[in-house]
């Protein structure tokens with residue numbers, strides 16, 4: 001990739017940011033046939049794109065807010081993702097428990113409207129469940145006063161693995177995709193037009209100055225930092241809104257169906273979704289002032305999630321039950337004025353072409369990343385920055401896509417790569433060793449992540465190629481030395497590098513557990 005960067009004099013499209021938005025744009029641009037470069041300052045999906053609720057959904061909540069257009073777009077994209085990334089996107093049953101007949105009526109009608117909007121793209125009809133059926137679907141739900149439940153279908157996915165697969169898809173279509181390459185400045189000509197960027201390879205310290213016909217700012221909550229490289233006084237386009245998730249043992253809600261609470265005590269939606277053998281519970285909506293790559297959950301957010309989940313479940317989760325906690329920042333497009341509640345800020349996205357020819361994409365959600373990319377490239381074509389070429393992504397398989405049966409459950413997320421990983425482990429039986437006794441991850445997956453998925457650090461492997469950091473932060477910290485040893489061998493790094501990697505990762509992992517001081521001592 002670095003060689004490609006060094007030998008290319010002019011790119012058609014240069015994307016800053018390797019989250020859902022930037023990677024989607026890189027795939028769209030590369031598959032249209034544009035010479036494409038993507039620069040990510042950390043790892044792919046290090047930002048918000050690994051910290052979502054992991055739902056590919058129309059958004060029942062947006063329906064309640066009357067955002068019908070957004071719901072329709074998302075339902076279309078849900079169908080396309082099921083078709084193009086079948087290895088990562090799965091149908092998920094949700095049940096809304098109801099405790100009054102009024103709620104039963106309102107939610108049933110709302111979800112029937114959701115079915116109607118999905119039309120032929122629907123995943124199955126929403127149905128009313130009796131009290132007994134609801135208790136069967138959600139075995140640990142509070143039964144007192146329960147009238148029944150509404151069952152509906154949406155989709156679940158693995159966010160950071162989809163990001164990695166998008167990076168691979170773009171690269172397979174000749175794009176140059178680099179992680180740990182930070183954009184530090186924009187290159188402007190005497191007329192103020194932006195014609196490239198200055199970027200630093202954070203591993204070597206080397207600086208590059210690639211030029212492009214179109215430069216796209218897809219940096220999520222960091223879009224204003226890039227905009228200020230051009231106009232130091234630029235008004236903020238984005239207001240970060242923090243969302244926190246807690247990961248609990250699946251025994252808090254056994255079974256395969258997810259719990260959806262549409263209206264919590266403060267008017268939010270709360271999900272408790274089975275995910276990779278655990279239970280993912282969230283989220284919150286707290287306006288923050290500054291963008292951060294590693295935002296931390298506030299005590300009040302953790303308390304809110306524990307309390308709300310506890311008010312619906314027979315066994316109340318407490319602090320000590322939390323296996324991992326993670327926070328992400330929604331890059332919400334800020335409205336005029338200064339709304340106090342982030343629930344009220346639009347999830348819609350904007351594509352903004354500045355006079356200096358910098359294109360900025362803000363807002364949106366993971367589910368509609370493909371449509372956002374198409375709209376961005378179409379905007380650039382209309383503005384005559386690029387020669388017209390049609391978008392092909394609506395029927396384009398993402399790396400790993402397969403509908404083949406017979407891949408075991410743990411390996412299913414690798415899709416068409418699963419066989420090659422298993423073959424490598426069969427040739428080198430020592431790679432069948434488990435990374436941690438409580439989890440199915442093997443050393444073979446670590447080697448694969450380094451050789452084929454551009455993982456460069458212990459964190460890249462344990463947080464975003466394998467999801468152990470997000471599932472069980474203590475187990476991830478214990479697995480760090482084994483990962484560091486493989487990385488050092490594969491990348492020919494000295495022991496001191498491996499030791500530093502372990503230390504840095506353990507500090508990070510402590511931040512994914514509650515009460516970090518105690519955790520540091522235990523490690």
Ligand SMILES: Cc1cc2nc3c(=O)[nH]c(=O)nc-3n(C[C@H](O)[C@H](O)[C@H](O)COP(=O)(O)OP(=O)(O)OC[C@H]3O[C@@H](n4cnc5c(N)ncnc54)[C@H](O)[C@@H]3O)c2cc1C
Pocket residue numbers: 016017018019020021022039040041042043044045046047048049050051052053054055056057181182183184218219220221222241242243244283293327328329330331363364365366367368
């Ligand atoms: C709590 C939460 C739950 C969510 N749940 C869902 C969900 O279930 N379903 C759904 O559809 N959507 C969901 N979303 C929304 C979705 O996650 C986001 O819309 C999406 O991930 C945003 O992607 P992005 O690429 O715009 O931003 P990011 O993922 O943050 O990517 C921006 C990237 O730009 C990089 N960058 C910044 N500055 C530079 C620079 N100078 N040089 C190079 N790179 C740079 C950053 O390192 C970062 O990786 C959720 C969001 C949150 C916060």
